[in-house]
Structure formats: C-alpha cells, structure tokens
Amino acid sequence: MRTTTKRQVKKEIQNKLKRCNFCSEIVLAEAKKCKHCGEFLDPKLRTSPLPEQKWNPVTVALFSLLVPGGGHIYRGKPVKGFLWLIFVAVGYRFYLFPGIFLHLISIIFALIGNQTKE
Ligand SMILES: [Zn+2]
Numbered sequence: 001m002r003t004t005t006k007r008q009v010k011k012e013i014q015n016k017l018k019r020c021n022f023c024s025e026i027v028l029a030e031a032k033k034c035k036h037c038g039e040f041l042d043p044k045l046r047t048s049p050l051p052e053q054k055w056n057p058v059t060v061a062l063f064s065l066l067v068p069g070g071g072h073i074y075r076g077k078p079v080k081g082f083l084w085l086i087f088v089a090v091g092y093r094f095y096l097f098p099g100i101f102l103h104l105i106s107i108i109f110a111l112i113g114n115q116t117k118e
Contacts, residue, residue, distance in 0.1 A: 057111055064107035071110025084109070 018029045025036035032042040055075050063070030069084030084106040092099030 060110050061107055064103075064110045068103050068106050069110075071107060072113075075110065077113075080113075081110075 016029050017026050018031075019025070020027050020034040020036060020039065020041065022034060022039040023037035025034065027034050027036070027041065032045055033040050060071035060074055063074045064072075067073075067085065068088030069081035072078070072081030072084055074081075084102075088099060088102045088106055091102040
C-alpha cells in the first residue's frame with residue numbers, strides 16, 4: 001500500500017502548490033506574491049500596479065545623442081534636460097573630451113534616472 005500513500009502525498013503537495021501565471025515557477029497555492037518574479041498572484045493586490053513605462057529607452061538614448069538633455073525633455077523633464085544641454089554645451093565649448101564625457105553621462109542619466117516615479 002505504499003503507492004497509495006505516495007500518491008496521496010503527491011496529491012497533497014500538488015494541492016499546496018501551483019504555478020505562477022507570470023514566470024511558471026512553482027509557488028505555494030496560498031502565495032499572494034511570487035517569490036521568483038515578484039508578481040502579485042492575488043488579483044486583489046494588483047490594484048496599484050507600477051506606473052507604465054511610457055518612454056522607449058532607444059528613443060531616449062537617440063534624443064540624448066542628438067541633443068544633450070533631449071532624453072530628459074522627452075521623458076517630461078524639460079528643466080533637467082535644459083540644464084544638461086547647458087552642461088554638455090559648456091563641456092564641448094572648452095574641451096572636446098569633457099563634452100563627450102558629459103554627453104554620455106547625460107544619456108545614461110536620461111535612461112536610468114528616476115525610473116519609478118518623478
Ligand atoms: Zn512568478
């Protein structure tokens with residue numbers, strides 16, 4: 001009668017576990033949040049999702065590349081973008097190296113800066 005016991009245990013385990021809808025990893029059936037991908041499994045808890053990423057990183061990088069601070073302006077931060085524009089322009093005005101360096105920094109900042117909320 002060992003097989004029956006084994007099956008019962010297996011069934012019991014299956015009842016306690018389920019697959020995450022988002023990453024397909026096995027999580028506890030009563031889990032409200034997936035420990036693997038961090039998604040909320042309980043729909044009630046998903047009422048306040050993170051703000052959608054409205055901007056495209058490639059577009060931000062391109063804008064920043066063409067116009068220093070352009071990425072910031074594109075992401076709805078004209079003041080920051082304008083400051084970066086001046087900053088990079090001053091860098092270019094005096095020496096080429098700091099200009100390129102600041103330009104690259106501005107692109108990186110445009111991409112990583114305040115991703116969650118402004
Ligand atoms: Zn998951």
